[in-house]
Amino acid sequence: AQKITQTQPGMFVQEKEAVTLDCTYDTSDPSYGLFWYKQPSSGEMIFLIYQGSYDQQNATEGRYSLNFQKARKSANLVISASQLGDSAMYFCAMREAHQGGKLIFGQGTELSVKP
Amino acid sequence: DVKVTQSSRYLVKRTGEKVFLECVQDMDHENMFWYRQDPGLGLRLIYFSYDVKMKEKGDIPEGYSVSREKKERFSLILESASTNQTSMYLCASRGLLDEKLFFGSGTQLSVL
Numbered sequence: 759a760q761k762i763t764q765t766q767p768g769m770f771v772q773e774k775e776a777v778t779l780d781c782t783y784d785t786s787d788p789s790y791g792l793f794w795y796k797q798p799s800s801g802e803m804i805f806l807i808y809q810g811s812y813d814q815q816n817a818t819e820g821r822y823s824l825n826f827q828k829a830r831k832s833a834n835l836v837i838s839a840s841q842l843g844d845s846a847m848y849f850c851a852m853r854e855a856h857q858g859g860k861l862i863f864g865q866g867t868e869l870s871v872k873p
Numbered sequence: 874d875v876k877v878t879q880s881s882r883y884l885v886k887r888t889g890e891k892v893f894l895e896c897v898q899d900m901d902h903e904n905m906f907w908y909r910q911d912p913g914l915g916l917r918l919i920y921f922s923y924d925v926k927m928k929e930k931g932d933i934p935e936g937y938s939v940s941r942e943k944k945e946r947f948s949l950i951l952e953s954a955s956t957n958q959t960s961m962y963l964c965a966s967r968g969l970l971d972e973k974l975f976f977g978s979g980t981q982l983s984v985l
Contacts, residue, residue: 767913791972803963803976810972849915858923859904859967860931861974863916 761785762852764864771840772872778825779835779867781850789855792833794824797847797866806848809833837869845871875900879964879977886984892951894980896964903969905947907931907939910961910979922947954984 763782771777783792794806809817809824817824825834837844847868851861880895898905903924908916908931918931920939928939936958940948947966951958961981965974 762915764915793973795976801961801979801981803965803974805973805975808972851916853972859974860906860918860921861916862918863908865913865915 761862762850762864764850764867766867767865768868768870770870770872771837771844773842774839776836776838777840777869779837779848779850779869781833781835781864783831783833783850783852785831785852785854787854787856791853792824792826793851793853793861794822794833794835795849795851796844797849798843799846803849807835840871842871842873845869875902875966875975877964877966877975877977879962879980881980882978884980884982886951886954886982888955888984890951890954890984892954892982892984894949894951894962894964894982896947896949896966896977897945898947898966898975899945900966900968900975901944902966902971902975903944904967905941906965906967906974907937907947907949908963908965909933910963916963919949956984958982959984 790811792809796804807819821838823836847866850864877898906921907919922941938950963979964977
């Protein structure tokens, strides 16, 4: 069974608008962490944001926020005020406590920001 | 800043060749990982290592092996390269106190 699911292969957003990238996960481990990474065309993986399963508040990092809905097992990434430089692949990932340090990744969403 | 260095950005090999992909990190991280990335499949874990001389199979270890003789270096070995191993290979590391993984810039391997 897929542990991390990103159902949007590609998305478009107008510059300066907000966009939500979807991510759902599946785990029975009560302790886990959720991550979002950005991969521009250069190929590097850039860490964006992290949410722990016991964190009470949604994580935020600048223009990025993680909409964590534990009961629905979703961890959507919200990018506010999109910029042209936000065009990239975005990956959601999960680490389960009983699995040690390894991350499981979703299929990715390609975001294109239009001027 | 943490630096994870992969020895080659692009690599072209022939079917049946033995291929070595090298990864070095400079932050004394205990954990190291090899992923492959394919369109529509995301990143899939091949092997990982919790410490020197330790290795664990990931989700797709078939056709690969690894070596970690020194803490800073984690090598991925394709014993006999095949065309279905054409892919982007990403190395990553993590310290015990870190949540996130730090990634190298990737090696695009083409097997002809």
